[in-house]
Amino acid sequence: MKPELRMQFLEGMSRAATFVAVVTTDGEAGRFGVTISSLTSVSADGEHPSLLACLHHLSPAADAILKNRTFCANLLHEDQHDVSDLFAGRMTSGEHAGRFDRTAWTPGALGQPVLAGATASFQCQVATSVLWETHNIIIGRVTDVGLSESPSALLYGQRAYRRAVQLSHHAS
Ligand SMILES: Cc1cc2nc3c(=O)[nH]c(=O)nc-3n(C[C@H](O)[C@H](O)[C@H](O)COP(=O)(O)O)c2cc1C
Numbered sequence: 357m358k359p360e361l362r363m364q365f366l367e368g369m370s371r372a373a374t375f376v377a378v379v380t381t382d383g384e385a386g387r388f389g390v391t392i393s394s395l396t397s398v399s400a401d402g403e404h405p406s407l408l409a410c411l412h413h414l415s416p417a418a419d420a421i422l423k424n425r426t427f428c429a430n431l432l433h434e435d436q437h438d439v440s441d442l443f444a445g446r447m448t449s450g451e452h453a454g455r456f457d458r459t460a461w462t463p464g465a466l467g468q469p470v471l472a473g474a475t476a477s478f479q480c481q482v483a484t485s486v487l488w489e490t491h492n493i494i495i496g497r498v499t500d501v502g503l504s505e506s507p508s509a510l511l512y513g514q515r516a517y518r519r520a521v522q523l524s525h526h527a528s
Contacts, residue, residue, distance in 0.1 A: 373513025383424030
């Protein structure tokens with residue numbers, strides 16, 4: 357690939373503000389968690405709602421999710437950029453278990469870690485996955501949803517954390 361094309365792609369995608377989530381997993385393959393911006397809703401109207409996450413194939417979290425077959429997608433609240441940094445490995449070494457000692461969490465309905473303060477959490481069973489180039493695209497079947505009091509999600513765009521600002525009021 358031409359280096360210039362890669363740079364242009366990264367710059368273009370940096371302009372897409374996305375919400376920030378931490379995918380967590382617990383089970384026989386161990387407890388892992390990683391920050392992602394690739395959480396995407398797929399369908400609300402299948403047999404179960406479904407979502408997808410793209411995880412680098414070298415991330416131990418991806419390997420553990422595919423072995424545990426269950427995970428939780430925690431949509432972070434706008435005040436939780438420190439939790440995002442923690443699960444992106446910016447505050448500790450690469451060790452994942454230590455990340456769970458530094459933030460509050462409880463096991464959800466499938467036993468998957470729900471991070472305290474997350475604006476929404478989705479307990480999922482792995483439905484299918486595809487390894488595409490460097491990333492595993494993992495599709496989860498949602499079995500339980502947790503919602504906190506505050507609906508404001510953390511955003512990441514133009515290489516910085518952001519919060520969403522309402523531009524106009526809809527006439528009712
Ligand atoms: C805002 C933000 C979004 C990220 N999105 C993703 C993503 O969608 N997929 C991914 O594999 N890594 C993503 N990362 C990088 C991982 O969080 C980070 O590389 C990872 O935690 C490295 O540790 P690990 O290899 O021990 O898992 C993101 C990081 C940040 C700060």
